[in-house]
Amino acid sequence: MPDVNIWALAGTGLVAGTLGSMLGVGGGIMMVPILTLWMGIPMQYAIGSSLVSIVINACTATSVYIDNHVTNLKLGLLMSTTLIPGAVAGALLASKLSSPVLSFIFGALMIYVCYTLIPRKPKRQSMEEFEASRDPHEKEHAPHAWLDGSYYDPSVKQEISYQTHRPATGMATGFFGGVISSLLGVGGGIVNVPVLNLLMKVPIKAAIATSSLLLAFTTMTGSLIYAYNGYVMPYIIAPLIPGIFLGARLGTFIARRVRSAALIVIFIVFLLVTSVLMILRALNIL
Amino acid sequence: MQTVNSTQPRLQSLNKRVSLALRIGIGIGLVLVLAGIVISIVINTPHMSGLTPISMLIPELLKLTPAAFVTAGLIIILLLPAVILITSFAHFIATREKQPLIVCVVLVLMLAASYVLLLK
Numbered sequence: 190m191p192d193v194n195i196w197a198l199a200g201t202g203l204v205a206g207t208l209g210s211m212l213g214v215g216g217g218i219m220m221v222p223i224l225t226l227w228m229g230i231p232m233q234y235a236i237g238s239s240l241v242s243i244v245i246n247a248c249t250a251t252s253v254y255i256d257n258h259v260t261n262l263k264l265g266l267l268m269s270t271t272l273i274p275g276a277v278a279g280a281l282l283a284s285k286l287s288s289p290v291l292s293f294i295f296g297a298l299m300i301y302v303c304y305t306l307i308p309r310k311p312k313r314q315s316m317e318e319f320e321a322s323r324d325p326h327e328k329e330h331a332p333h334a335w336l337d338g339s340y341y342d343p344s345v346k347q348e349i350s351y352q353t354h355r356p357a358t359g360m361a362t363g364f365f366g367g368v369i370s371s372l373l374g375v376g377g378g379i380v381n382v383p384v385l386n387l388l389m390k391v392p393i394k395a396a397i398a399t400s401s402l403l404l405a406f407t408t409m410t411g412s413l414i415y416a417y418n419g420y421v422m423p424y425i426i427a428p429l430i431p432g433i434f435l436g437a438r439l440g441t442f443i444a445r446r447v448r449s450a451a452l453i454v455i456f457i458v459f460l461l462v463t464s465v466l467m468i469l470r471a472l473n474i475l
Numbered sequence: 476m477q478t479v480n481s482t483q484p485r486l487q488s489l490n491k492r493v494s495l496a497l498r499i500g501i502g503i504g505l506v507l508v509l510a511g512i513v514i515s516i517v518i519n520t521p522h523m524s525g526l527t528p529i530s531m532l533i534p535e536l537l538k539l540t541p542a543a544f545v546t547a548g549l550i551i552i553l554l555l556p557a558v559i560l561i562t563s564f565a566h567f568i569a570t571r572e573k574q575p576l577i578v579c580v581v582l583v584l585m586l587a588a589s590y591v592l593l594l595k
Binding site for chain 1: 476483486487489490491494497498500501503504506509511512515524525526541542545546548549551554555556557558559563565572574575578579581582585586589590592
């Protein structure tokens, strides 16, 4: 095992924690290449450390988002019921499917998702507008009303209320997202956030916060298994943890105060870079 | 059927409870990990070898072994998602919200099944 600088590890944790919690992606996608390519840590140990880091990041971010009522807890629990089997199926399929081909297809698909995420017209509604737009009959009998949510957005000083659309389709896509995240080791966030935002019409901030909760559930199993098999080294993970904790706090602070449109642009850039890297790796260029 | 407004105060109390549970768990976990780092610097053992087995955890903590502190902190942090589930489960039983309660039960069964399947 190589010698590692604890300050470099803490710094890695800080950067991954900030971006991971700000965008609801966990941060593993940045951490694994840094640990393996830059620090020379073997892949299995890097993945183990990364998974544990995502749990810490997701739990820290969720504790803040949920306290501010941005996380849609019920929706997060419902989505987890398909994400977890998807992640398990992906882990079991990992040895049987060709990862480069999947990386290429998934990277190309994500570039299309980037295009569809580009904001076209504002869809914000105040509580009054939201209530007025709903038929009283629908309000009483909407089958998915228990999944609706609202939160206060300090960047626009407004209560944002929303209805959750297409929960069944979202859950089915969530299963696919779970499979892809385990198969390609990209973390579920880059699938969860577009599914919640584009398909289920959850506002971007609530989608990011709910994605953090989903990440906590989906990576908990994997991280415990890696720890059980001895792929989590205390001297690697210990310096990462304080950095991730501070980064997660910083990321949630930024996400709460940045306007939704800016957050979408940051997410699109992040997704685009990730997708291009995945395609380049699939083509053996990286 | 409940609407956003009718369930809002109950949901907010659940959010507060989950947040509090997470903050306490993260706080304890972080203190233990930091204690492990400080002890390893003080006794000059920068390379803590593997995690401490659970059966040896208490004796190793009493011996102030740095890896034992990190392991204890990690165990607490890695079990926090289960705390979210338990807190939610207890809340939905108390508030008799059928749909989320069923979701919680399904999730508990799923997590248990995934451990059995993956640890095989």
